[in-house]
Structure formats: structure tokens, C-alpha cells
Amino acid sequence: MAQEKPKVDFGGALRFNYNLSSWKPEQKRRGGDFGYDMFRVNAVATYQDIYVNAEYRFYSESFGGGMLKQGWLGYKFNEMDEIQLGLTQVPFGIQQYNSHNWFFNLGYYMGLEDDHDMGVKFTHAGKKIEYHLAYFKNAEELRFGNDSAISHSRYSYDVAGNNKEVNQVNAKLSYKFGNFLESRAGFSVQYGGLYNINTAEMGNHKGFALHYEFDYRKWNLKSEVMLISNNPENETGVSDEIISMAAYGAAYDVAADFNLYTIAVSRDVPVNWGPVSNLQFYNDFGYMQKQNVSFEDSFMNVTGVGIKAGNLYTYIDYAAGYNHSWLGGNFVDDFAEGNPDAKWEARFNINFGYYF
Template sequence: MLRKFSSLILIILFFTTNLFAQEKPEVQIGGALRFNYNLSSWKEGQKTRGGDFGYDVFRVNAKAKYKGVKLNAEYRLYSEGFGGGMLKQGWVGYDFSPENNLQIGLTQVPFGITQYNSHNWFFGINYYVGLEDDHDMGIKYTHNDENWMYAIAFFKNAEELRFGSASDVSDSRYSYDVSSSADGLYRNKEVNQVNLKVARKFASGNSKHMLGVSAQYGGLYNLDTEKTGDSYAIAAHYELNAGNFNLKVQATKYKMNPENPADQDSEGLAMTAYGAPYLVASEATTYTIGPAYSVPVEWGPISNLQFYNDFGYMNKANDMYEDSFMNTTGVLVTAGNVYTYVDLAQGKDHPWVGPAWTNGLAAGTPDAEWETRFNINIGYYF
């Protein structure tokens, strides 16, 4: 009996040891240092100086994996005027299989063309209303195989840094989220958002296509009334890769219904990122299109030139509001670990490409003119 019991113990120990054998932990550390030159048509002093060249961002990326559980985090240090330090993303994940993944934490919202619905350094117009490369706090499940990609997610809220009963949303964040306005009149925050994205992949010859739809619905909690409104966004999107050519096309409709105090209208609300909020129309439809073409070269360390043009149009539902436009023509120069974006960005009623900061994406400016920003961003990635 003792011999049989000992044999049973040895068998259990053998299988237990193999089942829970420790794999070697994997850790990768990377990052980037970027500098930026810009010359803006609406800044007289800057034009007199011939533009400004300065520090953009230093970032640290960390990836780790142990026993099938993964970590992915990116922390960025911008200048104080652009929000200072902020966590772009930070999640813990698990791969159930090569096609199925779960992420928990500050993770990218599965909406529209991801990772980016644009090619340039400025992103597209959707980014500035929180609908491109947005990251929120929640849980996301993704399936991605040869023919289908779909994702479902629940986000409790955007990045929460203050945790007070009625604390304003912090302006130090990478992606745009509903927030409080600079004058304190609009005070909302995102809560309990659900996302669903489905995309079909197919190929023809040397071309690869991805056609999809996205939807999100969530709450808007007002810090003054303590009531919860709602918001939704839907999008249809298409991406083509054919050799060195890439095309991104998307149409997006969104509407936000905050429960503001009775003396405030609901035609606009505040959003924030990079240290400063502005107002955004509460309902609009956006249209974006962005072709790009890559040209391999052998010019010393330069190995590739990607030429692109990203166009965005924001049609606001309020007929009294002026529509917003954004167009960026440029080239991405790849030289070893150095990536340089050379962009000519033009905008009309756009806060980052023109003087109308607070109301550019909300009421806008009657008879607004097109403004131009020439921008060069140089980054070493390691």
C-alpha cells in the first residue's frame, strides 16, 4: 500500500511540475526621444523668428510576459505646457490562442480603423474629438483571424487621476476625453461605455481589404447636476493594402447628450488632452480619407519614403455652427531607428491648425480662413 501511495505521489508531482513549470520571464524596454519644428501662419511672432524648434516628448515602453500573462505600458513625458507626464497605455493581457486576446487596464478603444486612421504626425480630425487612437480604462476581448476581426469592450471610464466625488477630469492625458471646460461651465466625464467592432478581411490578387463597422454607447456624468446623460458613435470604415499603396476611408457619426445644468445649452461640451481643454460640437458627422504610398530607397541611412495626404471634414449638426476641416500632406522618412515626419497641415476652424482654440470644433468662426502649419517631427526610437 505504501509503495502504491508513493507511486501515486510521484505521478502527481510529475504532472504538477510539468503543468506549472515556470517559463522564463520576458521583458523588453524601449522608447523614443522626439524633437519638433513648426512654423504657423497665424503666429506673427513665430513667423518673424522663422519658426521654433524644441523638445517634443521622451517616452518609455515596457513589455513583459510570464506564464502567458502579458504587460504592455507606455509612459510619455511632454513639456509642462503640453501636459507633462502621462500614461498613454498600460494594460495586462492574456492570449487564449494566437487569435484570441483579453486586455485589462488603459487600453485602446476598438473603434474605427486602428491603430491609426491616418498616416501623419497630427493624426486625423477624428482624433481631436476622441474617436481615433483613444485609450480608456476597462476590459477588451479581441478575436483576429485570417478572415475576421472583432472586438467587444467595456470601459468604466477614461483615465481617472483624481478619484474625488466631483473631481474634474485631469487635462494631462494623451487621447481626448470628455472633460471640464477651462471656465468651469461644462463639467462632464465619460462612464460605463460599451464598444463593438467587426471587420471582414478579404484578398484579391496582391490586394488586401478590410471592411468594417464600429459602434459605441456610454454615459456622460455631469459633476454639477449629478445626472448621467449618454453618448453614441457609429462608423463604417475600409482599409486597402496593395503593394506599397495604402488607403484608409471612414465615415463617423457621433452624438453626446449631457445632463448639463438648466442654464447651459447642450450644443457643445468640453474635451481635453495635452494640458488644455476646448469645446466640441455635441453632434457631428466626420468623413476622412487618406491615401499613402511607400517608396523604398537607398540613400545612405534612408531606406523608405512614405508619401501621404490625410483629409478630414467635420459636418456639425447645428446649422449655426461652422464646419471644420483638416488636410495634411507629407512624407515619413525612415532612416534606421530615426523616423521623421515632414508635414504641411492645413485647417479651418481647427484648434491645432489655426487661432480658434476654444471654439474651433464647436461653434467655429464665421468666415474663417484656411490656416497652415509646417511641421517637422524627428524621433529616435529604441
């Protein structure tokens, strides 16, 4: 019998970005900045029930340069069950995204949305019940030194500095129900170690999430509650109330223990405006409640519209943040101690992306 030939599909995207930020006076005098965002290459190769899925991204050097967003070897047992090995998405909360906008929702900045780590994951996607079981040896490792901190050149946020994520287990269960209101409700749990390079001691981190999502005609709603705790074994004099997290070439501090509440709603409006076929209006909100009462809480809200015109997709966003590292204030510790005298800051952003 003739052997089935392997099949390879390539794709990618090229994106440009315009932004105007309230906390940048010189930029406001220029009328904002317009420039390069990202170029990416996607590849999916299949042979019978074995496949490879990979995505590599190229950002500017100041945003981390080149990085592998995801990449895994997969095997499909049947239409519902498969296993993935490699840099695969962590099954925690609503997937693939808990947001509709270009900025994601607040949890992304703590490694809780579209996070990818190195490990193995089993997925069962039934008509009513969906569950994921996973073990992650560590976050994506690029240095392989005896006592090397993780590289900051990464797509998704991971614990950085003197602590490293190791031996993490995840479980996620979702139940699909409803005809008039198509709903998905479920919960996620995760537990793993935090190895401290300086003390050679093992701390831990854990998380629990409840999530609910529904689709009704042209409407979509995503909602989550997350309880997050990090317990590092730091050296004397270093606070256990703060952890360092990194992505896009830079690190910042995050409160070790917090609750996160998010709600995101969208409405599709089909149109027939030349190449434009759909408008998606949305508002995505996130609230980070820090457990240390001396820390100032963080907020984020993004209002915008996504415009689909063939393979061109454009996000027009007004992103506002309070004690948000990427939206004004002090980048280093807004998500940790914060500033009680902080103001809400905002960024008007237009992202143009051609996907092929």
C-alpha cells in the same frame, strides 16, 4: 519541471519638433521654432500567456507633462483570442491609426483615433473575421474625488469639464478579403453614459462608424464615416449643443453632434540613400459636419512625407486647417461654433524621432 522565467523588453523614443505657423507673426519673423517634443518609455513583460504592455510619455509642462498613454494586463487564450484589462485602446474605427502623418487625422481631436480608456476588452483576430468587444468603466481617472472633473494631463481626448464618460460599451467587426487588393471593411458602434457632476444626472453619448482600408503593392488607403452624438444632462443655462474635451493639458469646446468623414492615402517608395531605406508620401483629409446649422464646419488636410532611416523616423508635414483648434483661429471653440469668417491656416512641421 523548471518554471519558465518572466521576460521584460524595454524601448522608447526621443522626439524633437520644428514648426512654422501661418497665424503666428512673431514666430514667422524668427523663422519658426525648434525644440523638445516628447520622450517615452515602453515596457512589455511576459510570463507564459500573461503579459503587461505599458507606455509612459514625458511632454513639456505646457503640454500636460508626464502621462500614461497606455497600460494593460493581457492574457492570450490562443493565437487569435486575448483579453486586455486596464488603459487599453478603444475599438472604434480603423486601428491603430486612421492616418499616416504626425498630426493624426481630424477624429483624433474628438477622441476618435488612438483613444485609450479604462476597462476590459476581448479581441478575436482571425484570418478573415476580426472582432472586438469592450466595456470601459471610464476614461483614465487620476483624481478619484467625489465630484472631481478629469485631469487635462492625458494623451487621448476625452469628455471633460462638468461631464465624465462612464460605463461605455464598444463592439467592432472587420472582414478581411481580397488577394490582389488586400481589403478590410467593417463597422464600429459605441454607447456610454455622460455623468454630469453639477446635476448628478446621467446623459449619454453614442457613435457609429463604417470603415474601409486596403493595401495594394506600395499603396494604402484608409476611409471612414462616423456619426457621433453627445447628449449631456447639463444644468440650466448651459448649452447641450457643446461638450468640453481635453488632452495635453488644455480643454476646448466641441460640437455635441456631428458627422465625420476622413480619407487618407499613402505610397511607399523604397530607396537606398545611405541610412535612408523608405519614403512614405501621404495625404490625409478630414471633414467635420456639425449638426447644429448655426455652427461652422471644420476641415483638416495634411500633406507630407515620412522618412525612415534605421531607427530614426522623420515626418515632414504641411498641415492646413479651417476652424481647427490646433491650426490657427480660436483654440477654445473652433470645433464648436467656429467662425464663418475664418481663414485656412497652415503649419509646416518637421518631427525627428529616434525609436529604440
